[in-house]
Amino acid sequence: MTVPMIDFRSLEIFIWVAELRSFRRAAEKLNIAPPAVLARINALEQFLNVRLFEPDRRRVALTPEGHELLVHAERLNGMYSEMIEKIGDRSTTRGIVRLGVSESIVHTWLPVLFARVNATYPQLGFEIDVNISPYLRDRLVSKDLDLAFLLGPINSQNVHSRPLCSFPVAFVADDKIGLPHESIALEHIVKWPLITFARNTEPYMALRQLLAREGLRATIHASASLEAVVRMALDGIGIAVIPPAIIEKKIDARERLRRLHTTIELPDLNFVVGWPDAPVHRAAQKVAEIAIEVAREMPKSETA
Amino acid sequence: MTVPMIDFRSLEIFIWVAELRSFRRAAEKLNIAPPAVLARINALEQFLNVRLFEPDRRRVALTPEGHELLVHAERLNGMYSEMIEKIGDRSTTRGIVRLGVSESIVHTWLPVLFARVNATYPQLGFEIDVNISPYLRDRLVSKDLDLAFLLGPINSQNVHSRPLCSFPVAFVADDKIGLPHESIALEHIVKWPLITFARNTEPYMALRQLLAREGLRATIHASASLEAVVRMALDGIGIAVIPPAIIEKKIDARERLRRLHTTIELPDLNFVVGWPDAPVHRAAQKVAEIAIEVAREMPKSETA
DNA sequence: AGAGGTTACGGGCAGCGTAAGGATC
DNA sequence: GATCCTTACGCTGCCCGTAACCTCT
Numbered sequence: 001m002t003v004p005m006i007d008f009r010s011l012e013i014f015i016w017v018a019e020l021r022s023f024r025r026a027a028e029k030l031n032i033a034p035p036a037v038l039a040r041i042n043a044l045e046q047f048l049n050v051r052l053f054e055p056d057r058r059r060v061a062l063t064p065e066g067h068e069l070l071v072h073a074e075r076l077n078g079m080y081s082e083m084i085e086k087i088g089d090r091s092t093t094r095g096i097v098r099l100g101v102s103e104s105i106v107h108t109w110l111p112v113l114f115a116r117v118n119a120t121y122p123q124l125g126f127e128i129d130v131n132i133s134p135y136l137r138d139r140l141v142s143k144d145l146d147l148a149f150l151l152g153p154i155n156s157q158n159v160h161s162r163p164l165c166s167f168p169v170a171f172v173a174d175d176k177i178g179l180p181h182e183s184i185a186l187e188h189i190v191k192w193p194l195i196t197f198a199r200n201t202e203p204y205m206a207l208r209q210l211l212a213r214e215g216l217r218a219t220i221h222a223s224a225s226l227e228a229v230v231r232m233a234l235d236g237i238g239i240a241v242i243p244p245a246i247i248e249k250k251i252d253a254r255e256r257l258r259r260l261h262t263t264i265e266l267p268d269l270n271f272v273v274g275w276p277d278a279p280v281h282r283a284a285q286k287v288a289e290i291a292i293e294v295a296r297e298m299p300k301s302e303t304a
Numbered sequence: 305m306t307v308p309m310i311d312f313r314s315l316e317i318f319i320w321v322a323e324l325r326s327f328r329r330a331a332e333k334l335n336i337a338p339p340a341v342l343a344r345i346n347a348l349e350q351f352l353n354v355r356l357f358e359p360d361r362r363r364v365a366l367t368p369e370g371h372e373l374l375v376h377a378e379r380l381n382g383m384y385s386e387m388i389e390k391i392g393d394r395s396t397t398r399g400i401v402r403l404g405v406s407e408s409i410v411h412t413w414l415p416v417l418f419a420r421v422n423a424t425y426p427q428l429g430f431e432i433d434v435n436i437s438p439y440l441r442d443r444l445v446s447k448d449l450d451l452a453f454l455l456g457p458i459n460s461q462n463v464h465s466r467p468l469c470s471f472p473v474a475f476v477a478d479d480k481i482g483l484p485h486e487s488i489a490l491e492h493i494v495k496w497p498l499i500t501f502a503r504n505t506e507p508y509m510a511l512r513q514l515l516a517r518e519g520l521r522a523t524i525h526a527s528a529s530l531e532a533v534v535r536m537a538l539d540g541i542g543i544a545v546i547p548p549a550i551i552e553k554k555i556d557a558r559e560r561l562r563r564l565h566t567t568i569e570l571p572d573l574n575f576v577v578g579w580p581d582a583p584v585h586r587a588a589q590k591v592a593e594i595a596i597e598v599a600r601e602m603p604k605s606e607t608a
Numbered sequence: 609a610g611a612g613g614t615t616a617c618g619g620g621c622a623g624c625g626t627a628a629g630g631a632t633c
Numbered sequence: 634g635a636t637c638c639t640t641a642c643g644c645t646g647c648c649c650g651t652a653a654c655c656t657c658t
Binding site: 005006007008009047048049050065068069072073075076079080082083084086087088089091092 | 309310311312313351352353354369372373376377379380383384386387388390391392393395396
């Protein structure tokens with residue numbers, strides 16, 4: 001009981017190997033070398049005198065004992081975090097959160113979130129992946145991300161989510177292209193190129209559906225970079241189809257780009273915060289809570 | 305979360321310091337040097353950024369945060385043992401159990417207990433203290449023992465106990481001193497010196513009370529060593545007042561010492577197993593269970 | 609041949625012990 | 634002055650990284 005004790009670190013490593021079904025990926029997630037992972041697992045097995053993974057290591061699968069240990073390990077890990085959180089001051093919440101973010105969020109309230117998180121948990125670090133929502137969803141499912149802000153809903157058993165914020169999508173154009181200030185019909189809008197999100201994204205496809213429904217054709221510029229979309233709109237290349245919220249923070253864009261008056265209905269972009277169900281990343285949960293808070297406060301400044 | 309993680313060892317050390325209210329005693333119990341204990345506590349406080357013991361270290365008392373941590377630490381420690389026990393094979397139950405034992409138990413079923421424990425948990429070690437029950441009880445209260453087999457009942461809030469076995473006390477003498485085989489009255493017995501347990505022990509005092517009640521005087525040899533009692537009886541020095549059970553295992557004594565027939569009522573010796581309520585020593589609990597089992601089987605061989 | 613699990617080996621650090629200091633009764 | 638907490642310091646052993654190997658696809 002007292003000589004070569006199991007520690008929380010070993011349990012954490014074991015949990016990740018078990019969850020990710022891979023030594024290499026666990027090592028990657030934990031930012032350590034694969035041999036270190038292997039050594040911990042071997043030490044565990046030796047200490048318990050039990051095989052935790054199938055003798056055939058090619059297929060990384062838990063033995064019955066391994067499954068049993070996983071249950072205990074996750075419970076212990078949860079209680080450990082609970083303890084730290086309860087007793088330690090805020091500086092105790094450390095570590096790295098692997099965060100996936102939709103670009104729309106980057107352009108709206110992500111900086112606010114970071115400011116607030118940093119004020120509350122100064123020791124917390126991030127590994128940020130800005131990408132389109134379908135990709136982020138896959139990364140959540142494969143547990144390569146601890147947390148993501150992306151377009152919902154998420155239909156996956158292993159990923160939980162909560163609503164964050166809802167952005168209306170509108171047609172936005174630079175004044176200089178000379179569109180009237182009165183309400184304008186879609187058939188006039190499509191005379192200009194439409195600039196929007198990348199293919200495979202929800203707003204892009206929504207726009208395509210709208211055009212098909214109305215029997216109209218239009219040139220669509222799809223950009224993986226929102227910055228590029230805004231820049232093109234500012235350059236008078238076409239009409240951007242984006243949530244006005246994302247130009248709220250950009251002075252030059254906010255001053256020159258104008259939301260067109262139309263009666264056209266484009267579906268809102270419903271953002272959610274998502275995270276894998278296990279292993280529970282306590283710090284990520286904290287960030288999620290703050291994100292929900294920040295996102296809820298956002299609409300107040302949304303004037304466009 | 306990942307850099308200088310708390311481990312179970314630190315929690316264990318913290319628990320003992322908190323329970324024993326002393327760094328030195330905790331170090332002693334854990335078989336390590338006091339500075340090692342201090343370093344662990346300091347590391348804990350630094351990690352949590354919280355004082356766990358009163359700033360005035362002379363009085364080792366928990367701060368409110370310390371109390372809170374103690375709750376969590378003991379829960380975690382319990383779950384840790386549970387996990388080890390559930391998944392690990394029997395060789396996983398290691399460590400040292402500080403065991404206090406009444407000498408009567410040593411002479412009856414203690415060897416059987418050791419044999420069985422050793423067969424089940426080969427890695428388990430003992431630190432045995434053979435002593436009289438009042439002393440053992442004090443050591444239990446002060447948590448200097450993990451487990452004890454002693455005369456009950458134990459009336460202490462912090463010590464739990466379960467009944468083990470009940471030994472009748474009888475007058476036992478060597479054949480050569482020529483006492484009749486028929487029933488013999490106390491007034492004849494007291495012509496010989498009576499040899500029994502040490503002063504301050506329950507059986508000694510019971511014998512004194514019996515004599516006082518009957519208005520008889522007798523020479524009493526009180527011995528702290530049961531071996532000496534038996535030897536004196538074998539040498540024909542007097543009549544031993546002991547549980548016959550303790551000579552069951554000694555061939556020479558069993559063949560020559562005889563239980564006298566009397567109608568005299570001496571109270572039975574009721575042995576119990578006792579342990580401090582916290583911290584829970586899992587291995588000690590296992591030993592207690594086996595002891596109860598062994599003690600229950602004993603009477604079957606008790607023929608004297 | 610590439611990917612992933614495994615073994616060999618070396619360096620850095622943390623935990624423990626010894627020895628000595630300091631405070632309190 | 635005895636006891637107990639505390640500090641200083643050196644050593645051992647463990648953990649992790651690098652590099653190379655093995656095996657299966």
